[in-house]
Amino acid sequence: MVRITRAIDFSCSLRCRRPDLSEEENRALFGRRVAQHGHNYRLEVTLRGEPDPVTGMVLDLKDLQTVLDREIMDRFDHRDLNADTPYFEKQPPTPENLARVIQGLLLDALPGGMLDRIRLRQDDQLWVDVIEPLAEAAS
């Protein structure tokens, strides 16, 4: 098996806030993150698979970039995660939740079994990994 990783950068604004909680409760839960702020995210997407015997590629990086542009860049880059996307009406856009939204979008868009992991870097001091379990060994 070979793993390949492609990275993209995108910037978003956000605030961590639950509509079902009071301002005070939100402040207690999310601290300074209740205020509008933003991050330069870096997303590293790792795929796994056997290289095609002819092309020698797991997946053409151009095709991967097309998926990343459509699924991630067009949806999130220079957007407000709360106001401009439908994913954070009921859950706050923490890096954990954003990473899981991205995982879901990529699982749907990529060939089955190909997504190995994603790493979402919020900045140089914090990042989240979501790793797909390996399928049961084929008999």
Next chain:
Amino acid sequence: MIALTRRYAFPAAHALRHPSFSEAQNRRVYGKCANPGGHGHDYGIEVTVAGPVDARAGRLIDPDLLDEIFEENIGSRFSHRLLNDDPIFQERVPTAENFAEVIYAGLAEPVAERSTARVVGVRIVETRRNSFSYGDYGNRG
């Protein structure tokens, strides 16, 4: 599985010298790292935790809490210090390998006590050319 990593950094000094080695043995095994005056590094320390994402907060752990636990247990103990002065390095040599294990052990209990997350790995970036990691990272392959 989902894991969160937080990166910390501080400078510290160490000298790689085994207490039961002669000067010549220390020189032979550790080379310039055995210099009695010690030397220092800007350590980068990447702490990885795993566990359930709390549905209410949307978090594995509150990063402010992890920062607090790190400062109380590791930062205040090792930042701007000579690692060899710490009791734990009286019998063990303060290599980055051992340091990674000591940091892991120092964080595992308070993280488990004060959150629903567990420490699964510690990576020490000793220089731009050397890094060391300890832990199974939740067997994530």
